[in-house]
Amino acid sequence: MAEAAPTAPAALRVRGLGVTPPGAARPVLADVDLDVPAGQRVLLAGPSGSGKSTLLRALAGVLEEGPGGEPTAVGEVLVGGEPVRPGAAGLLLQDPVDAVVAATAGRDTAFGPENLGLARERVWERVARAHAAARFTAGPEREVATLSGGERQRLALAGVLALLPGVLLLDEPTSMLDAPTAAAVRAAVLEAAAGRTLVVVDHDLAGWAPHVDRVVLLGRDGRPVADGPPGRVLVPGAGSGELWLPGAGEPVPAEVPAGLLAPHRAVGGDALTGERLGLVRRRRGLRPSPPATVLTGVDVRVPAGRTTPLVGASGSGKSSLLGVLAGLTRPTSGDLRAAPALAGGLRPQPWRWRSRELAARSAWVPQTPEHAFVRTTARAEAAATATALGLPAERADALLELLGLAHRAEVDPFRLSGGEQRRLALAGALAAGPAVLLADEPSVGQDRRTWSAVVGLLRAAARDGAAVAVSSHDERLVRCVDPDGAGAVRLHAGRRVGAAAAPDLAVGRAS
Secondary structure, rough: OOOOOOOOOOOOEEEEEEEOOOOOOOOOOOEEEEOOOOOOOOEEEOOOOHHHHHHHHHHHOOOOOOOOOOOOEEEEEOOOOOEEOOOOOOOOOOOOOHHHOEEEEEHHHHHHHHOOOOOOHHHHHHEEEEEEEEOOOOOOOOEEOOOHHHHHHHHHHHHHHHOOOOOEEEEOOOOOOOOOHHHHHHHHHHHHHOOOOEEOOOHHHHHHHHHOOOOEEEOOOOOOEEOOOOHHHOOOOHHHHHOOOOOOOOOOOOOOOOOOHHHHHHHEEEEEEEEEEEEEEEEEEOOOOOEEEEEEEEEEEOOOOOOOEEEOOOOHHHHHHHHHHOOOOOOEEEEEOOOOHHOOOOOOOOOOOHHHHHOOOEEEEEEOOOHHOOOOOOHHHHHHHHHHHHOOOOOOHHHHOOOOOOOHHOOHHHHHOOHHHHHHHHHHHOOOOEEEEEEEEOOOOOOOOHHHHHHHHHHHHHHHEEEEOOOOOHHHHHHHOOOOOOOEEEOOOOOEEHHHOOOOOOOOOOO
């Protein structure tokens, strides 16, 4: 029996859409009118926090309600001429962790087709085809918990494609991927979108512009400011210097006052030294999984006063190595030691330190920042670690200002956009004056202006004496923080390799 064809493409119609999330002082979308003919490919662009993800959720019919069940949106959204309802379109969320529903990759992708009531053999046919289309190569038996951020992004895309939707709504589908993988996934998306309606959100405008029919540009106030063919919308000056326009020059990292980020604990030389670090992940319990080796024999040092980039293809072990350096993961082999000035009388292995001892010495900015939020306003969140340690918290407000979050200071961190959440996590990490800063993909989801702020702070932290390590696919960021390329740790399949053996970085990618 032949595989079912995708649902017929549907037209999208939006009239007078306004969205005010619970607790927000102003709408994140206002007066949005939009018509997308069936089968059209649309790139939705705009600065960080302009409401792009919210518009996708509105088109998917999954906007949240207020605490009393009251609607948070006004206006009309139609899909195929009918009021929007959940399931009418395939939505890829910005954070792939939000899409995980099963322990293994195959079961995760099978969830949607199973809920369609398909026969078992048809379900697994769809799983195999969706994994191939999304360039997900880890295998159906791979534990989702052991996947990298980029691998989870491809798995989430596979879950959407397995439903064969007539409308695809994709939020930053390549933001966590290295350049070759991003190009392959973009090609897969375009192939899968044949005969479907596609709306994609991405800061990588140059990568998508040649392949879409139209660009819709949102302003910072959540209102449409331009709409038309890419060549007419993506012109010099569009987006007030905040967009990653094709052909635009390199952004300049923001200036940060000298001494603002000086560590509370002075450390000289190599703050952290890792020798032959290895990491094997296992899942124990009623259904134990085969061990997954993610790091093998990695030597690394993180010196104070400079930034050490961790680079390599998606799934190469960058985030795992960062977690080991942060003391959050105990290596299964090898040794990680902190300098005596950093340890301050504690045992030299950071993984042996208690939470408060870790927080007083190092700061970790995770790839999924919302998992670390503990306060109900952005201002309180930025100051949370410093306050808990009994340190002055006045840096927090200065950091919110530098990162373009001052106007969002009283907003619940969970109501921020993905890019805003990453910047808030960075503010919270730096406000406590750490001697070691470890940041995982901090430039994902940033426009040109906020990217400049993020990179400026990373450089300033090293300038002021901190030991900084950053995992990133963003070559612009790597060039700015390590201009001579001498400090980069290049990983491939969990091993440290030389420049000639490492896959290419994400040349020209901003996120």
